[in-house]
Amino acid sequence: MFRRSAIVLTPLLLAALPWAAPAAELADAPCYECHDELQEEFSKGSPHSPVEEGDCEACHEDHGDAETLMLSDKVPTLCFGCHDEFAKAQVHDPVGEGDCLGCHDPHHSTRSALLRDAVPALCYECHDDYSQGVSVHEPVGEGSCTECHDPHQSEHEGLLTGRYERKLRVTFSADAYELCLECHDLEAFNDPVTENATAFRFGARNLHYVHLIDETDDKGYGIKKRRKPRISCSGCHLPHTSDQAKLIRPERDRGQVTVFTISYRQTADGGGCVVGCHKPLQYVRDAATGRDKPAHLSAPKQSKGPEL
Ligand code: HEC
Numbered sequence: 001m002f003r004r005s006a007i008v009l010t011p012l013l014l015a016a017l018p019w020a021a022p023a024a025e026l027a028d029a030p031c032y033e034c035h036d037e038l039q040e041e042f043s044k045g046s047p048h049s050p051v052e053e054g055d056c057e058a059c060h061e062d063h064g065d066a067e068t069l070m071l072s073d074k075v076p077t078l079c080f081g082c083h084d085e086f087a088k089a090q091v092h093d094p095v096g097e098g099d100c101l102g103c104h105d106p107h108h109s110t111r112s113a114l115l116r117d118a119v120p121a122l123c124y125e126c127h128d129d130y131s132q133g134v135s136v137h138e139p140v141g142e143g144s145c146t147e148c149h150d151p152h153q154s155e156h157e158g159l160l161t162g163r164y165e166r167k168l169r170v171t172f173s174a175d176a177y178e179l180c181l182e183c184h185d186l187e188a189f190n191d192p193v194t195e196n197a198t199a200f201r202f203g204a205r206n207l208h209y210v211h212l213i214d215e216t217d218d219k220g221y222g223i224k225k226r227r228k229p230r231i232s233c234s235g236c237h238l239p240h241t242s243d244q245a246k247l248i249r250p251e252r253d254r255g256q257v258t259v260f261t262i263s264y265r266q267t268a269d270g271g272g273c274v275v276g277c278h279k280p281l282q283y284v285r286d287a288a289t290g291r292d293k294p295a296h297l298s299a300p301k302q303s304k305g306p307e308l
């Protein structure tokens with residue numbers, strides 16, 4: 001009994017010891033007779049499956065024209081010999097251009113998915129760095145770009161992994177904001193009255209609900225007629241970072257034209273907004289009722305926004 005469990009445990013223990021970290025086992029290939037340094041090189045990290053099997057000729061011709069690296073086909077055709085082509089409605093620019101090798105090493109890598117660099121550093125080689133700002137969305141700060149973006153292709157605009165309606169006015173549904181609701185609870189938006197589902201509330205009056213869903217006119221707030229459909233998430237929030245708290249966007253543009261600006265201020269028990277859409281308003285979470293007349297903020301005049 002003792003011997004048997006010792007045999008079972010030994011490989012596990014070995015794998016756990018840092019000095020025993022194994023190099024990948026690569027099958028022999030005739031090519032290593034002369035390119036012996038490559039066998040050691042390719043065993044670092046995780047090898048591409050055909051490399052592990054010693055099948056160099058899956059991609060290279062036997063020696064001939066060294067100029068062309070003797071590839072049996074051009075990238076990306078070579079890759080599509082074994083992998084599905086990327087043919088969804090939205091294809092990432094470098095993928096569409098066949099630049100697989102911009103992101104992947106064909107042989108091996110010490111990172112997952114044969115990547116040349118880790119995400120997000122890989123993405124920041126070509127895109128703005130989204131890790132700075134007054135507020136940074138947690139998954140963005142953690143570099144989890146692929147939680148929301150597919151690196152190759154998507155059915156959704158912006159290579160998004162789920163639907164996210166970005167127009168200013170959208171009829172609310174869980175489906176329209178599928179992406180956000182993968183991580184955020186629906187109650188924060190569709191419960192008209194809540195004590196805790198969201199911090200964006202006046203007393204128990206859910207202000208997410210008011211902006212996203214509620215169509216009833218509200219003269220108490222100076223709103224004669226509510227426009228339909230209601231405001232979308234992207235009317236107020238940016239997805240990555242913002243120079244204001246809570247990812248509140250400073251402005252909404254259409255091309256070069258600023259449609260409206262939002263100046264947002266947090267307070268200990270709420271916040272306040274100076275925006276073109278309505279007169280400056282402030283919300284107080286511990287107010288006895290959400291029907292209190294909101295306090296007014298004094299602030300400079302903002303650009304005119306869409307009517308609520
Ligand atoms: C008889 C020895 C020998 C064998 C076997 C051999 N090669 Fe080579 N290979 C060379 C030499 C010599 C060069 C040119 C010098 C260099 O770049 O290392 C070369 C160059 C190359 C190059 C171009 C390298 C570059 O950086 O431009 C590739 C790719 C290559 N070999 C792949 C292969 C593959 C794949 C195999 C197996 C199918 C193979 N070789 C088998 C000797 C060999």
Ligand code: HEC
Nearest residue numbers: 029031035038050051054055056058059060069075101106
């Ligand atoms: C999945 C396809 C694929 C397989 C399998 C493959 N290679 Fe390559 N290899 C490539 C591509 C693509 C390049 C060009 C890389 C570049 O341009 O950055 C390349 C480049 C090379 C080069 C030249 C430059 C370099 O990266 O060192 C050598 C030498 C080479 N391969 C040897 C081998 C050997 C030996 C094997 C088998 C153990 C092998 N390859 C298996 C796709 C492959």
Ligand code: HEC
Nearest residue numbers: 046049050058059075078079081082100104106112113114
């Ligand atoms: C000869 C067949 C073959 C060719 C050609 C080929 N691959 Fe692969 N590739 C595989 C197999 C098999 C796997 C492992 C199974 C899987 O994940 O689909 C794999 C896995 C991968 C992975 C995932 C690796 C991981 O650790 O998760 C990437 C990335 C990849 N290939 C990229 C490429 C690129 C880029 C090319 C072209 C330069 C290419 N492949 C060409 C057979 C191939």
Ligand code: HEC
Nearest residue numbers: 076079080083094095098099100102103104113119146151
């Ligand atoms: C902009 C960078 C980038 C480019 C260009 C790119 N890939 Fe990828 N690829 C990735 C990332 C990142 C992953 C890892 C995805 C993950 O972890 O969810 C990946 C994963 C893969 C995988 C593993 C299975 C999967 O889909 O997750 C394969 C196979 C693959 N890529 C093939 C290719 C081929 C073939 C090309 C060229 C047509 C290509 N890639 C171009 C970034 C890229």
Ligand code: HEC
Nearest residue numbers: 090093094102119122123125126145146149151157158159
């Ligand atoms: C080799 C350069 C390169 C790399 C690396 C790269 N991208 Fe891109 N990406 C582009 C280009 C070019 C465009 C199209 C022009 C633009 O929108 O900036 C683009 C567009 C995008 C878009 C917008 C797509 C749209 O339809 O609006 C997203 C999202 C994106 N990339 C995410 C990523 C992520 C995530 C990574 C890392 C996994 C990454 N990119 C790595 C070059 C790159």
Ligand code: HEC
Nearest residue numbers: 120123127130139140143144145147148158164166234239
């Ligand atoms: C929480 C989800 C989420 C995460 C995580 C995320 N993005 Fe995005 N990204 C979006 C959304 C939503 C859009 C569409 C923006 C819009 O137009 O409102 C977008 C758009 C983009 C664009 C198109 C240009 C732009 O700024 O609108 C690029 C490029 C991009 N993201 C790159 C990245 C990179 C790189 C990372 C990782 C550091 C990342 N994203 C992480 C949700 C996300």
Ligand code: HEC
Nearest residue numbers: 135136138139147164179180182183233237239245246247
């Ligand atoms: C991959 C998971 C994930 C996705 C997808 C996601 N979020 Fe988040 N988001 C988080 C986490 C984690 C936090 C931090 C904890 C919290 O406040 O709930 C956060 C916080 C926020 C905050 C508060 C930011 C702050 O500074 O306190 C806003 C606003 C936000 N998310 C909006 C969105 C929107 C809009 C979408 C859809 C485009 C979205 N999120 C999609 C994970 C996600």
Ligand code: HEC
Nearest residue numbers: 177180184188189198199200211231232233236246270271
């Ligand atoms: C009218 C502007 C507005 C709209 C529209 C809006 N939000 Fe918010 N959101 C806010 C404000 C303001 C806060 C900050 C509340 C606080 O902390 O005082 C907030 C906070 C959040 C938070 C942090 C957790 C919480 O609920 O307090 C998340 C997550 C979030 N919003 C996601 C979304 C998503 C997803 C949508 C679309 C379904 C959306 N928001 C629509 C203004 C808006």
